[in-house]
Amino acid sequence: MIFGARDDGIIVQGATGTQGAFHLDLMNEYARGAGGRGVVAGVTPGKGGQVVHGVPVYDSVREALDVHDAATSVLFVPGKAAGDSIMEAAEAGIELVVAITEHIPVHDTAKAIAYARTCGCSVVGPNSPGILSPGEIKLGIMPAQLFSRGNVGVISRSGTLTYEVVDELTRAGIGQSTVVGIGGDPIIGETFVDVLDRFAQDPLTDAVVVIGEVGGNLEEEGAASTDLPIVAYIAGKSAPPEKRMGHAGAIVEGGEGDAASKIRRLEALGVPVAAKPSEIPTLVRDLL
Amino acid sequence: MKLLEYEAKEIFINHGIAVPDGVIITQPEEMVLHLHTLGPEVVLKAQVDVGGRGKAGGILMAKSEDALATANRLFGASVKGVPVDKILVEERLPIEHEYYLSITIDRASKQYLILFAETGGVDIEQTASLRPEAVRKALVNPLLADVPPFLLRRLVGTAPKAIAPVINRLYRVFCEKDALLAEINPLVTTPDGVFAADAKLIIDDNALARQGIHVNRDQTEREREAERHGFSYVELAGSIGVIGNGAGLTMATLDLIEHYRGRAANFLDVGGGAGRERVTHAVQLVAGMPGVQVIVVNLLGGITRCDEVAEGIVDANIPQKVIVRLAGTNEEKGRNILQEHGYMMLDTMEEAVRAAVEAVQ
Numbered sequence: 001m002i003f004g005a006r007d008d009g010i011i012v013q014g015a016t017g018t019q020g021a022f023h024l025d026l027m028n029e030y031a032r033g034a035g036g037r038g039v040v041a042g043v044t045p046g047k048g049g050q051v052v053h054g055v056p057v058y059d060s061v062r063e064a065l066d067v068h069d070a071a072t073s074v075l076f077v078p079g080k081a082a083g084d085s086i087m088e089a090a091e092a093g094i095e096l097v098v099a100i101t102e103h104i105p106v107h108d109t110a111k112a113i114a115y116a117r118t119c120g121c122s123v124v125g126p127n128s129p130g131i132l133s134p135g136e137i138k139l140g141i142m143p144a145q146l147f148s149r150g151n152v153g154v155i156s157r158s159g160t161l162t163y164e165v166v167d168e169l170t171r172a173g174i175g176q177s178t179v180v181g182i183g184g185d186p187i188i189g190e191t192f193v194d195v196l197d198r199f200a201q202d203p204l205t206d207a208v209v210v211i212g213e214v215g216g217n218l219e220e221e222g223a224a225s226t227d228l229p230i231v232a233y234i235a236g237k238s239a240p241p242e243k244r245m246g247h248a249g250a251i252v253e254g255g256e257g258d259a260a261s262k263i264r265r266l267e268a269l270g271v272p273v274a275a276k277p278s279e280i281p282t283l284v285r286d287l288l
Numbered sequence: 289m290k291l292l293e294y295e296a297k298e299i300f301i302n303h304g305i306a307v308p309d310g311v312i313i314t315q316p317e318e319m320v321l322h323l324h325t326l327g328p329e330v331v332l333k334a335q336v337d338v339g340g341r342g343k344a345g346g347i348l349m350a351k352s353e354d355a356l357a358t359a360n361r362l363f364g365a366s367v368k369g370v371p372v373d374k375i376l377v378e379e380r381l382p383i384e385h386e387y388y389l390s391i392t393i394d395r396a397s398k399q400y401l402i403l404f405a406e407t408g409g410v411d412i413e414q415t416a417s418l419r420p421e422a423v424r425k426a427l428v429n430p431l432l433a434d435v436p437p438f439l440l441r442r443l444v445g446t447a448p449k450a451i452a453p454v455i456n457r458l459y460r461v462f463c464e465k466d467a468l469l470a471e472i473n474p475l476v477t478t479p480d481g482v483f484a485a486d487a488k489l490i491i492d493d494n495a496l497a498r499q500g501i502h503v504n505r506d507q508t509e510r511e512r513e514a515e516r517h518g519f520s521y522v523e524l525a526g527s528i529g530v531i532g533n534g535a536g537l538t539m540a541t542l543d544l545i546e547h548y549r550g551r552a553a554n555f556l557d558v559g560g561g562a563g564r565e566r567v568t569h570a571v572q573l574v575a576g577m578p579g580v581q582v583i584v585v586n587l588l589g590g591i592t593r594c595d596e597v598a599e600g601i602v603d604a605n606i607p608q609k610v611i612v613r614l615a616g617t618n619e620e621k622g623r624n625i626l627q628e629h630g631y632m633m634l635d636t637m638e639e640a641v642r643a644a645v646e647a648v649q
Contacts, residue, residue: 026617079494102559105495106393107466110430113398118431143588143616158536160588163616164637167588184535186468187398213536216395235539238524238546239555246520246535246557248494249395259543276544278638 001133002153002178002198002205003096003124006036009069010139011061011094013085014076014101015042015052023076023100023141025053030138040068061092074130074139075099082126083108090121098139099125099183106248109187116189123189127247129159129181142166142179150175152284153199155192155222156211157184157247161235164277165211172281174288177205184247186215192222200228207231207287209280210271214239215249215257220265229287232266233274234259289491289504292335294376296487299465305457305472306483310378316359319377326379328352332359335374336367337505344368349380381483386474387447388412388423389455391462399427400462402435402455404443408474428459435459450482451475466495510573517569518559526551527648529574529583529608531567533558533597541586541637550645553580558587567600575606582647585612586637594622602629609647613640 004010010027014020024039031038041064042052048059058064061073073094077085082101089097090112097116104126116123124131130140134149146163148170156162162181169176180195182188192210199205207229212219214236223230237259239245241252252258263273272283291299297307311322312335323330332355334346341347346367350358355377363372386408394401406422407415416423426439440452454475462470471488491499507515514521520535528545530552532538538557545552554577558570574583583606587597595618601610602625611632614622626633634640 080498103494105466105498106468106492107430107463107495110393110398110400114430145619146616156536158534160532160534161536161540163588164537164540167615186395187393189398191396211536213539218395221396233540235536235543237543238552239539239542240522240524243522244493244520245522245539245555250535250539276547276638277540278636 001136002195002202003131003180004072004137004139006034006136008071008137009037009040011041011043011064011068011070011073012039012055012076013043013061013073013089014078015055015057016044016047016050017076017078020076021052024055026144027074027138028053028055030144034135034137036137040070061089061094065092070094072096072098072139075101077101079103079105083112086112086123087115090116090119094121097121097123098130099123099128099189100130100140101125102127104185106185106187109185113187113189124180125183125185125188127185128183128188129162131178131180133178134176140181142181146170147179148175151177151204151206151288153177153202153205153208154179154211155195155208156181157213157249158211158235161211161277165209165233165280168277168281169209169284172285174281174284177202184213184249186249191218193218193225196222196226196228200226207284209233209284211235212262213247213250214245214259214262215247215251215253217257217262217265219262220269223266223269223271230271231274231280231283231287232271233277233280234262234266289493289496289501289506290337291489291491292337292374293333293487294335294374296489297484299461299489300484300487303457303461305454305461306481307487308378308381308483308485310376313359313375313377314373316356316363319356319359322377323352323355326377329380330355331378331380332362333376333378334362334367334372335376336370336372338368338370341367346372381476381485382478383476383485384479385477386485387451387476388415388473389458389475390469390471390473391459391467392469394427397427398430400430400459402426402428402439402443402459404455406447408476412473433463448477448482450477454482461489465489466492466499468492514556514573517566517573519566519570519573520555520557520559522555523577524552524554526553527579527581528644529553529577529580531556531558531570531574531583531585533587537586537588541584541641544638544641545645548642548645550641550648553577564596564600564603567597568603571601571604571606571610575604575608580608582609582611582644584640584644585610586640587614588616593618595625598622598625601626601631611640611643611647613637
């Protein structure tokens with residue numbers, strides 16, 4: 001595991017919303033199966049005293065941590081309040097915030113991540129599907145039934161495309177150590193470089209699948225920073241320039257960050273790049 | 289969303305950044321009222337959202353006495369296919385030197401990146417490659433309300449000191465207006481001071497509401513309709529409609545269509561947590577696009593529940609063939625609903641895409 005541990009308590013910020021409550025329940029179901037502690041408290045300002053799927057809700061992260069022991073927060077708070085909630089968690093002593101929220105204004109994200117860093121708090125996301133270490137811990141919204149335990153790490157800017165690749169890996173008999181959705185926004189907390197560094201120190205991980213997409217150059221930067229064997233896939237080969245492809249960060253701007261140049265640079269670093277998701281398991285097996 | 293030059297300049301004025309004297313006109317005759325205030329020579333700048341506007345004939349110089357005729361000519365023209373309905377008429381500045389100034393968000397460092405170059409008016413990339421020593425960079429921690437003076441000194445270097453406060457004012461504009469890009473190219477010096485001769489601001493689409501912007505002009509009407517339903521939507525030119533959940537999976541679906549020599553008609557990401565009604569709207573929206581012969585629905589449930597998706601597809605009840613691939617949360621329920629209603633269900637996205645490409649051949 002590269003993030004959190006089975007015995008860590010988890011809080012959910014935005015626990016009383018539809019998605020927060022739904023996934024709080026699924027996270028706890030997973031924790032029961034894995035023998036972990038799961039979600040110990042929810043936080044929604046103004047909703048303190050409520051109970052969601054048996055979990056008590058507090059008005060603030062501080063109040064929740066006065067009563068419960070937790071190191072990680074999974075965040076479902078709506079976009080305009082999410083930056084504030086990240087800072088609230090960091091200030092209260094949370095060590096890892098996994099921000100599921102999409103559509104956070106990018107200046108809010110930049111400020112919240114800079115602030116969290118001053119508190120020693122890591123941020124995964126925003127616009128992330130979360131983190132899943134099969135059989136150990138689930139933080140976020142990934143559909144657990146597709147995962148299997150093994151020695152391959154996965155890092156992705158996407159949600160559902162990650163599930164697609166994990167499904168392909170599982171069907172091919174290749175299990176995963178930890179799967180991390182780093183988020184589809186232009187500014188994210190943990191980048192490919194950071195997560196690859198964590199994988200490099202993880203004895204359970206022997207190879208990593210990097211799932212990137214158009215926009216920026218952080219995939220190449222990550223690949224250049226590590227000695228780990230990696231396989232890459234880049235989505236958006238057919239993306240027209242200057243159009244935002246769903247993710248706020250998925251845009252070919254000023255002729256930069258297009259799929260072809262990313263693939264070229266990755267291949268120049270000796271990284272095998274899959275032409276389609278179904279090729280990934282074969283390329284991974286070649287590395288192991 | 290990109291602001292037009294005159295809109296960005298109004299914001300600059302409110303933040304104490306000097307711009308040339310000028311007026312915005314919507315018909316040539318309005319020019320007559322203002323000419324006496326703008327000096328013997330004027331610059332007419334078409335207010336169109338087009339890159340390379342100057343080279344495309346969107347910026348014209350005129351002597352006062354020819355200004356009306358020039359305005360007539362520019363209003364009748366189009367710049368790279370975009371009709372001109374507003375012109376910014378400005379005094380012609382006695383320029384001593386041109387500089388380049390921009391602020392963006394740097395993905396790698398997660399900080400604000402200020403670029404200042406001693407050569408303005410041209411492509412910054414060109415300056416950076418020809419004279420790298422002329423381009424200076426500074427990264428600013430997003431928690432800072434102002435650019436620290438030591439960074440301003442580093443950026444300005446040997447250029448006039450009066451540029452430093454302009455950099456800080458642009459930084460404040462960048463932060464307060466939720467900008468993804470704030471650019472002045474060229475920033476000019478004259479005997480009277482420092483002026484923003486041009487102005488570019490791109491506002492974060494996720495912050496338009498709090499900036500009081502209610503219509504995103506960068507979108508087509510159909511893209512706006514899609515956004516009202518909570519979709520991300522991009523129009524393309526092919527015959528295979530695409531609906532996916534999640535941007536990455538939807539992009540991968542488009543790429544796979546191209547891989548098998550098909551052509552996608554669109555990109556539509558129904559988003560996380562797509563409910564039954566939203567799926568119905570998505571299927572109907574794509575089915576309503578001219579030229580769509582078949583629709584691939586490729587959904588993996590994470591935050592999306594497959595049973596709701598299946599009901600949404602059935603409710604849409606469209607004439608075109610719909611090829612569905614569903615997997616994830618509440619998968620079996622979704623599968624059962626679709627099978628009951630006779631929809632074509634395939635197990636993998638590759639099978640679904642190949643079936644769609646075959647269906648249009």
